[in-house]
Every structure is written in structure tokens, then in C-alpha cells.
Amino acid sequence: MNRLSLSDLFDLEVRTLEERGDPEEVRRTRYRSLGRRVLDQNVPADDPAGLLRAMVRLDPTAPTPGDRFQAAFAWFQTLLGVAGALCGAGLSLGLLHYGGPHPVNILNVLALLVGVQLVLLLLLFIALFPRDRSRVPGPVQGLLRMGLRWIAGRLLPETGPDRLRILEERLDAHRGLLRWLIVRAAQLFGVCFNLGALAGCAYRIVFSDVAFGWSTTLRFDAGTFHQIARAISLPWVWAFPQGVPSGEGVALTQYSHLEGKYLLHAVGQRSADASIVGSWWPFLLLSLAIYGLLPRLAVLGFSTFRVRRILDETPERNEDFRRLVDWMRLPVVSTLADPAAILPPSVPAGSSAADPDLPPPGTSCELRLEGAPNLARDVVERRIQERFGWTVSTGGPLLVVLSAWEEPTKGNQRLFRNIAAGRLVVVGLLNPSSNGDPRLEKIRDRWRRYLHAANLRLRVESL
């Protein structure tokens, strides 16, 4: 199964944005044509990601906007990683700089190297959960977005800031893809920061004699402080007991700035045993690794998983892309009509000639029963008697009985040929069911127009 890359997704969004003004049918035909080319490459029709991916790569004009955006993002991540490593190393080297007069306060180091990170991590969790909330990017996200926008603006100069912002929103619409990408980039910064900090600490510990101490203004004895340190070291102390200073070590490293010495040292004693005052370093490195590096690695892994999942699921979950896939794989059904001349109806226009009067009851008429509904002749004659009071014989007016639904076709018109001039012709349109079909009046009118045009003395009557 294929998978969309960030570059593919960006290219799809750029394409969609560019086509925004095109009529739907034009787009559909275009994508069907692209789809047929993709399907010719043996991409399975039931693989939406494969179809979309192959479609954006059909006519490679390297590098595509997506490739350049992906490159911009790679640059962005690299810069963040390098910046993180430099910050971490710089901060740890600065914090562990031991000039001689006073020892390095382990509390300051832990607060700045680990505590700040834990607070930032907590804020990150608050920003990410719960899911159902309209998310306004926080200051860190906002700052990082600005950075990414700046780099993307340099690598995609033709896109323009307004379209970049729209594309940014589109990427976010894919279940917060850009947000998760930025979270991932921020975690990369965090991981590199911790690695840099660990490297800086290790450098100081290996290449200089760092003396650690701790101080407090509060009534806080060494025993309590040791218990806190042990609690912090719970994740590793079971495997590495040296990872936390002993109670004696904690007591021996309590430092008084007032007196300018470790509290338990004798007056005038300048320094303690290096193995005691330096005993905090395993605790420091493990704290940094467990509380700094490990959570960042976990969030990095989770955000990478989320990004992958979003990219994997987008072709199925995004309605715009699903529509493109539909267009690509389903044929365009259309109807093509022969170009043929549409002629006006062959029925003549109306006539203003007045209808002749009907002969009075008792008149005898000649009956022509043509194409009428299958009624027996005597039934029709009875109807004529009821309707006009006429009897049927030969001579007199000619009564042509037709089906009430019969149009004045050429065949029916034949019936009126060779009729003596001046003879009254009555067309009886017979409706055996006598139902009120609205078409009948129109048909009657057409008959009237037809027969008037034939210059006959006639009347059209319902029967």
C-alpha cells in the first residue's frame, strides 16, 4: 500500500488551490484523464494514496512545490536540532562552570536543565488535550510557525505569503497535520537540547573538577533533601544505586554562602573530598536523561506516529481528496447527441374561421369508424344518438369517429381526401371511458387547426 508524503500532500493542496476557480465538470474530466494515465501504470484502483501519489508525480517538474516545502521543513528541523544542541551544550557548560569560590548549586542546574523542560512538557500536553477544542497556537507554536513560514517563503517565493498562509491552514485541516509537524520539530529541538546538555555536562565532569553543593534559606535538613533526591531517582535507582548520592553525601554537600564553606566541614577547611562533592554527577546526568531526554523522545516518537498516521489516513478521510480519487477512478458518463436540425412542429397555426353549426337532432349522417377504440358499431351509433340526436345512414353530414387520443397524423388526414366541397364534416373524438384527460382538449384543438388548414367545412366534437 502506498503512502502520501508531506511533499505529495503539499502538491495536492497547491493543485487544489490553483484549480479553485475551475468549473467542477472541467476538473472532473481533467482528473479522469489523469486517473486513466495513472491506472495505465498498474496502480491499483482501490489504493487512494497510490492513485494520488502517482498522479502528482505524473509529469515531474523537479522540484515540485511540495518537494521545496518538504526541503524547507527539513531545513527548519535541522536548524532547530542544531540550535537545540547548541543551547543545551551552552547552557550546561555555563551552569557547570566551576570557578573555585563557590560550588555549583545542583538545584539551579536541575531547575534550569530539567525543571523548565518539565514545565514546557506539561504545557504541551495541556495544549494537545483535550482534542475537541478550537486550537489557537500557543506562543512556542506561534514562534515556530513564523520560523517555518520564513524558510518556506524563501524556498517558495512564487507562492506568496497569502497563499502560503492558506496552504498552512489546509495542512492544519488534515487533523492538525502542521501542528503535529511543528510539535515533532519542537521535540527534535528538545532531544538535541538534552543531548547537547548531556554532552556539555559530560565534558565538564570529565575535563574539570566540578564541585556540587546545595543551599537553602529554609529549615530544610539534609535527610529530607536526600529523600527528595531518592524519590526523583526512583526510575533508575533500582538498577543503578550509585545514581543518587548517599545520605552522608547529601549532608556533606550542603553549602553555606555566608560562611563560604560546606556546612559540615571544619573551619578553614577549603574543600571536601572530590569523590564526595562531585558525587552528584551521576544523579544529574540520569535526571537529564530520564526527565529531559526520555519524555522528549517519547513525544517525538508519538508526534512522528501521528504525522504518519495522518498522512496515511488523509486520502481516505479527506473529502476533497476522496473526491479526486472518485474522479480519477470512475469513468465520466455523458450523453452525446447527434447534431440534427430541430424543426418546428408540423401542426398548422390556428385559424380564425368560425365553426359551422351542427345539424339539428333527427338528421341522418354517414358514419366512418376509423381507428376508434374497439367498440362495437352499435355502441358508437347509440352514442351518436345520445350526443347529437342523429341517426346513421348514408348521405348527410360525414361523421368521422376517431379515438379521442388520436393525433391528426398523415394517415388520419387521408380520411378527409376526396370529400365533396361544401359537405359538412364532423370529427367525433371518441373517449369510451369519458374520463377528464387534460390532453383531450389540446388534441381536439390540433384537429381543428389541421382540418381548417385543409379548407374543409368541419366541426370537431367530443364523443
Add this chain to the structure above:
Amino acid sequence: MSDAPEFVVVGRVNKGKSSIVATLAEEESVPISDEPGTTTESRAYSVQVDGQVLFTLVDTPGFQDAPAALEQIRKHRADASVSDAAVRAFVDTYRGSREFAEESRLLAPILKGGRILYVVDGTVPYSSDYEAEMEILRWTGRPRMALVNRIGAGNHVEEWKKALGQYFSIVREFDANRAGFDDRIRLLESFRVLDDGARASLDRTIAILRAEQQRRRRESARVIASLLATALAQRVELQLKPGEHERDRHGEALGALENQLRDAERRAHGRIFELYGFRRVKSTELSFAGLQEDLFAEKTWKDLGLTHGQLFVAGTLGGAAVGLMIDLAAGGHTFLLPSVIGGVVGGTTALVRSGRKLGSGWKIVEHLMGGARVVRYGPLGKDNLPWILLDRALIYTRAISTRAHSVQGELAVSDKDSIVRTLGGEVRAKAVRLFSRIAKHAPTPPDDLVADLRSWIEQRLETLEKS
């Protein structure tokens, strides 16, 4: 001739031949008129996929004088074995002549290999003078089927069937002006029986048309989902003058939001209209996109959408469902308390909000933009708004998807009977949850929410099509 089957639609004038062609080919451009003789030339309509012809329907002029034509053909017919040759000779004799012009034009495509679809009107009584037409068609020796169309109100179908059965191996009823998608497919399936040679091509046609119908349904659902997402997120920004209060512009903001929604609805309906292959009467040009009442008319809000009671139940179920998720997450240790609280909160909120006037519950955010005070109003904050939009969209889509292409005149959709009120409680509750979540994520709801809403609407449309 290509492998694609060609069906020649023949019959007497004004019996609905062109309507049948228009409906089967989904083609509005077929000239249809009350006046007889509108079709004076045979005209082919090819249904194509990707430019490849699937099948062709040929609209023909009606029989004008079949008895006389039959007489002429008889003169060329020595015995039954040369009946088709006699018909051919008749066509050759009168080709280009004014005499028997219609008969020769309608028979020509049949003699070229077309299958015959003979159309009669089942609402008028049968009469024996049709037999001349049927006899001529039988003599062509081509596969043929009779279609009993329904133009008027009468019912003479059985007498027609009895008569047609003597001349045609297959007789089907087909109301061209009321035929839905399934009727069309059933007719195409009958064509398969008519002619083994066209079976493979027709199987492919049926499969493609089914896929196309599904695509239209899905696409319509997308359009409706997008309309609802727009309505749930809709806001308007107005710049206040010095000394002006946001309350002073309420009316203007409300009017602007209502107009925006009307436009959005009209565009959505227009899109659905086009999806089903209608072009001639532009839905968007009609006052309410073909619906009888305005979106914000009092009658619309009375007749459509959910009732207060249904909104309450939907809100309660929606809230309880959210609570239930918490209960499940807690492994049941919460004794269903979150479900109960969720239900109460959801139901109460729904009740309160359903009684509000439009715009009374909207969010108003004032901010400075370039030194000017700009106020953002919206969304409209009525729980029933998405339901009314949905109701109208479902009613509209049902009317469009079942409207035959032969039907003439402007589109007028009756919007009296609510569809959403007939939905089950659970079905409604799911929509309430989706509406609520989409509103929370406005203005850019995530993909999966819109996809879920689309899927929910698609199911409703499918149910409507089947009902």
C-alpha cells in the same frame, strides 16, 4: 456499426418516445413537446463513458400512416422469409420522398442493426389500428421490446400488454416521467434479455451507471456536509463607527449572516442539480433554489427541522453518549454518573437553545484591527438551523435524484414533509454530536469530522433512494 448496442425508440406520434430517450439517456436536450411531430428526423443519443459509446438511443419520428406503409411493404413481400427484405425495399423506395417520410426515417436505423423499443401510451385505450405498426416492426426481424409508457391518468395497461404480447417477446411498463434510477437499471436489464449479443456491453453499462449513481450520492452528501459545516462556522465581521455599540449592528449582522446562508444553500442546491445532469433550468436562478419557502420563513421553521421535543431527546442522547465514553474509559468505576450528567446537560442545553431567537445566542468578539473596532458576530446559535438546512437539502436531493430528465418546466420542490423528523433517536443523536464537534472546531473542522458527517448524510440519502 460499433459493438455498442443501438436501441431505436419507435411508436406513434406523441406517445412519449422522446421522453423515454430523455430519461434513459439523462439528456435534457431531447426536444419534447405536447405538439405531435416535434421529432421529424431520427436523432441518436450516445451514452458514453470516457468518450467510448456504451449504448445509443435513437429518437425517431412517429408512425404517421402505418396501415398504408404496411400495404406498400406487402407488395414487396413474396413470403415470410423475405419480410425484412420487403421492409428494406420499402425504405429504399421512399428514402428522400415526402410520402412515407417518417416511416422510412424510423425504419432505417432499425434495418442498420438497431434493436427496437416500441412505445405505446398505457393510459389510452388500445385499438386495433396499432397492429399495422407492430406488424411492420415484426417484419424487420430485429430484437424488439414493447414499453408501455404512462402519459395521462387512465389505465389500459392490461389490454395493451395482452395485445403487445402477441408481437413482442418482452413487454415492460416504464413511466418515462416518473422513472427513477432503479427503473432505468431494470429496463437496461430487460435489454440484456432482449439480445444476447448486447449482454456483455449492457452488463458493463449497468455496472458503470450504478457506480455513477453511488458517486452522485456521495458527492451530494459532500455538498450537504460542506453546507452544514459552513452554517455551523459562519461568522460576519462589521467595523464599528466611533461611539457605536455592537448591539446597534445586530440587525445588520443578522441580515448579512442570513443572506450568506441563503447563498450558500442556493449554491449547494445548484451543485446537486448539476450533479444529476440537469443544466437547462438553472436551479440557482430560481427564487428559493426550487424550494417553495425561504430558508428563514416562519413556515419553514415550523414545518421542517426537529421539533423541540426531538431536539431535547437528541441533545440528551448526544450528551449521554459523551458521558458514556468517559464511563467506558473509567472502566465503569464512575457508576454511569458522567452519562447521566451528560444527558441532563445535553438535554437542558438543547431545550434552552431551541427556544432562542436567531442571533440571540451568538458569540460577539470585539477586537481592534488597524486601529478600527471590528466586531465578529456568529454563528447564528440555533440548534435547529443545521437540521432545517439538512431537511431542505435532503428533500431537494430526493426530488432531484428522482426527477426524470424528460420532465419539462421549472423545478418546484415541495418542502412540506420533513425527513429529519422521521429519523430514529440514535441516528439523530449521532448527528447532534457531529454538529456540536464541528461547531467547536470552526472555522476549519478536521477532516475526520466532515468525513463522518458526509458518511452519515450519504446513509440517509441511500435510505431515501430505497424508500
